[in-house]
Amino acid sequence: MxxxxxxxxxxxxxxxxxxxxxxxxxxxxxxxxxxxxxxxxxxxxxxxxxxxxxxxxxxxxxxxxxxxxxxxxxxxxxxxxxxxxxxxxxxxxxxxxxxxxxxxxxxLGLDWFVISLFFSALVFIPLERFLGREQSPLRPQWRTDLSYFFMSHVLVQFILILVTASTQGISALAAFPGLKAQIQAMPVWLQFLLAVFCADLAQALLHRAYHNVPLLWRFHAVHHSSRHMDWLAGSRVHFVEIVLTRSAVLLPLIVLGFAPAAINAYVVLVGIQAVLAHANVRIAFGWLEYLLVLPRYHHWHHVRDKAWVDKNYAIHLPLVDMLMGTFKLPPRGEWPHEYGVLKLETVPDGIWRQHLMPFRRPLPPPQQTPQA
Structure with missing residues (x-):
């Protein structure tokens, strides 16, 4: 239509x-x-x-x-x-x-989807309207990203069951009593900070693998196929990637014995920062961009430019990218002009075709994909 x-x-x-x-x-x-x-x-x-x-x-x-x-x-x-x-x-x-x-x-967690969608729209649509690049919430492919938002929220219970089963099984095999005791002796606020760093490091390493391993890139290319950055675009993630990432991030926290309160606080942070990092909110945060992953930092990871395909993998702390050698900030005030995979035709439109795409044809990682 x-x-x-x-x-x-x-x-x-x-x-x-x-x-x-x-x-x-x-x-x-x-x-x-x-x-x-x-x-x-x-x-x-x-x-x-x-x-x-x-x-x-x-x-x-x-x-x-x-x-x-x-x-x-x-x-x-x-x-x-x-x-x-x-x-x-x-x-x-x-x-x-x-x-x-x-x-x-x-x-199915339909209540989580409805309430989360309502308050996310209530907060971010006005913010993006007044503080972002001129773009309507009903921009092209918004229905596709809304479908992903629905999938990720409604299926969260099944995803958590899969992740919990796998992480608990491995946790029983890999026990570190001394390290666990040290972590559990920390106050919860310190456990939370350490959990953010450990989880972000694990996710950034996996994120880099998504970009460099052809098999993994097939799934991650779906996330990078969005041509528009806003609060809804961050939901565009292949189901296989959701399961892999949640497992890789939660596994170290469970194995190392972090307190449930610290893990729950981290999960809340993930939900907020994942939406914020993709939001169409063009604010100059100055020195904070060196401490926290904010919209401009992550937007450049999505830019349709070969010079940026191996940069800014962290989702919480730029420190992680600094340690990995993948940290990069553009000149002050500059924002991407175009988003998406380098070769646009490699990823089809629509949630169903995008979910079937990784199983139908091989895709080279972005470093090997010529710009269209």
Whole structure:
């Protein structure tokens, strides 16, 4: 479907469709909490909070959708918001009842997807609108990246089961009592800092392998195929890469005996910094760019320029790249003009074709790929 010109696009209609769809998904979560909601994530928010958020979403979807229809702007999109909100109300709305939640070894985590998407959009869309390069949230291929966002959040329970099973098995074979005792004797805040460094080093080493080993590059090329950098683009990661990276990062932390509180704090940091590093937020952070991985630092890793294909692998600490010899910052104030793999046609469009691509044809690592 051809995108509407900026002058004809109605933000009221788009927001109504977004809120209506999220509200309907929220009601479905209430109907099937055992299968669709994450046990761990339910411990973070209350039922009252979820109901109030659902009610606010329903009211806003109806009001904004109706206003857009009355103004004659994007009527079809606005109608999606009104209809999905109406379906949400007809199936229970914010007063939907549910039975006692039993315990299952897995769930789809749909509640994590809905709430995470809502607050990520609430924070980053305005930030990118006012502090980023001129770019609409409905830029080309946003549907593909939204599908990846959905996949990574909804399937998180299954990924964690695979990772936990593998890391616990290896942890039982590789024990370091002396080192474990020293780490566990540290205060939690110090364990957290050490965990960030160890995990970032492990991820950066694997990240570099993704760029230099042809077999691994087949999967990682999917992440680099995005032509636009924003908070949603960071979700474009092949499922195989998600499992490999999570295993490589969590394994050292579990084997070395880091406290669960330190590991949980690291997981929260990963979620925040992964989104922030890809965000379309063009702020000059000055000397902080030497201490933390911020948007400009990571954007240059995604630039469509052969001079940068082996630079800036860290996701948290530029110190890791300094130790690896892969640290590089451009002149102050400069940003990439084009993103994506060097040879654009090597990666197809669409989440399904991109997931099948690594198994269908070999791709040379980026250092061997001529620029188109």
């Amino acid at each position: 051809t995108a509407l010109p900026q002058s004809r696009r109605s933000w009221l209609a788009c927001i109504a469709a977004f809120l209506g769809s999220c509200s309907l998904a929220g009601v479905i979560c209430f109907h099937f909490p055992q299968l669709l909601t994450s046990h761990d994530f339910r411990q973070i928010y209350s039922e009252t909070f979820a109901r109030r958020l659902l009610l606010a979403g329903l009211i806003a979807a109806f009001v904004l959708g109706t206003l857009a229809i009355l103004r004659g702007r994007n009527k079809r999109v606005a109608l999606i918001g009104v209809v999905t909100a109406a379906l949400a109300v007809l199936t229970g709305g914010s007063n939907v009842q549910f039975d006692a939640i039993g315990k299952t070894p897995y769930s």
